[in-house]
Amino acid sequence: MTVSGPVPRASVLSIEAYVPGKSTAPGSVKVWKLSSNETPLGPSPKAKAAFAGAADKLELYPDGSSSALRTAIAARYGLDPQRIICGAGSDELLSLLAYSYLGPGDEAVHSEHGFLVYKIATLAAGGTPVVAPEKNLTADVDALLAKVTARTRLVFLANPNNPTGTYLPFDEVKRLHAGLRPDILLVLDAAYAEYVRANDYEAGLELVATSGNVVMARTFSKIYGLAGLRLGWMVGPSSVIDAVNRIRGPFNVSAPAMAAGIAAIGDSAHVEAAVAHNDQWLAWLTAQLQALGLEVTPSVGNFLLVHFVQQPGKTAGDADAFLSARGLVLRRVDAYGLPNALRLTIGPEEANRLVVDTLREFLAR
């Protein structure tokens, strides 16, 4: 007898589930997790204390409007708290945007090696992802605009992008926006904004403030070191914030996450220390890996895309196996269409030095 169970929508079954970075390595070696762009500095001690303090009230539902957290974010960035929404990671907000604006037949454009959640969220909402080619592993405004059709509802842009680490100067972001119809929502995903030191970069607050069709998403998972708590936020036009508020879970952000987020945003010294660490080791790792003869895509984030050759024994897969066996867990990026590369998160000094020594050994053998 054949039992036929419930069948999900075809678009759901067309999704290849997101595979997070590995956190283990074979054997009993000490593991350095350099696969998910987490900060080696951890969260602010103030955020940890606030998190612990929230343990006394776990029986209570959190404030469903994340009011105190929105106030803290608004104060930090000079924003109107009414135009901010918080979520269980920025992933949640990206998905809620897709559910709010896409249905069957609607298109969302993203760039070739853009963050995978855009495709997943688009398909999950029943929409169609449309991929624009990149130039030099960098989003290309002309290519993105060329993919816009009458059915386009959303354009997703990670700036800087994960996993490439490349970015678009703000002039280019403005040119992209200028080329979009007012009914198309431009989603600027600035998950790594705090790390960027380029003078021509801006996360996009000015565009959000001056237009009716731009949102910017941010996260507490990266520089704030709160990935485990799942906390993100988004600022945008009232109409967009209102739409997303209608469909989000009524208590989508937990009380400990809110408390930690408020404390984290107030500890600017901790953020500065994380930026300084990244500046130092991003430059050092880039130079050292290039000196080994590896091609490294210039990155403005807290990670590097390292390229390998297709020669047997020297591929990205071979390097991944070699590094993993020594406790160094990097990220395979095949799912991003980059089978010959590995993504390396900037780690603590000891791990960074070990990566270079291990890759030297890998290339010499």
Ligand SMILES: Cc1ncc(COP(=O)(O)O)c(C=O)c1O
């Ligand atoms: C570009 C980009 N956007 C969003 C996210 C999601 O972050 P969150 O932990 O806030 O969901 C990530 C995390 O890897 C990312 O790389």
